[in-house]
Amino acid sequence: MKFELEFDKDVYNKQMDLLFDLNWKKKKDYYKNSQYLGLILIIIGIVLIYKRPNIFGIGYCFVFFGLSNLVSFIYYYFKIRSFYKRMEDVKVKEINDFHYIKYMNLEFTEDALITTSGDHFNLIQWSEFIHYIVKENNLILITKDYESFILGEIEVGLENFEKITSFVKVKFETKKEND
Structure with missing residues (x-):
């Protein structure tokens, strides 16, 4: 996505x-x-x-x-x-x-979360994330270094937000099973 x-x-x-x-x-x-x-x-x-x-x-x-x-x-x-x-x-x-830099690209892949904005490129493997929180229609992803990424429903729309949260939930469940 x-x-x-x-x-x-x-x-x-x-x-x-x-x-x-x-x-x-x-x-x-x-x-x-x-x-x-x-x-x-x-x-x-x-x-x-x-x-x-x-x-x-x-x-x-x-x-x-x-x-x-x-x-x-x-x-x-x-x-x-x-x-x-x-x-x-x-x-x-x-x-x-x-x-x-007006726009930022987020890509949710099977292996990582990829963010790009202007000249900045950031690839974070799903294994680097330790926790996720859905609070007040915002998805908050927290890495091992306690760096947080936040994505709001207002930014992507309700339908896409639900897809993203279910995708992230599945990623964390499979991560727990693998650990």
């Missing part, structure tokens, strides 16, 4: 946001909630220390656990924020690159 895809900036941005959410959303939500827990524990600990400082040091334990939750939140907040900024820079660079 061979497809010629036209680059659309809006579709690309939505797909990159989807990839970001798949990677970081659970962790971001968990640490957002741990921030509130940390603040509550610190407040309870301070109140216990102020009201009754000699109750087995329980107030200090609350402050310690609250700070440990808060420190992990701060660490991941800055880590996720810096990753998002880098991702935004990459998105701008890719959009500028594709401004000159």
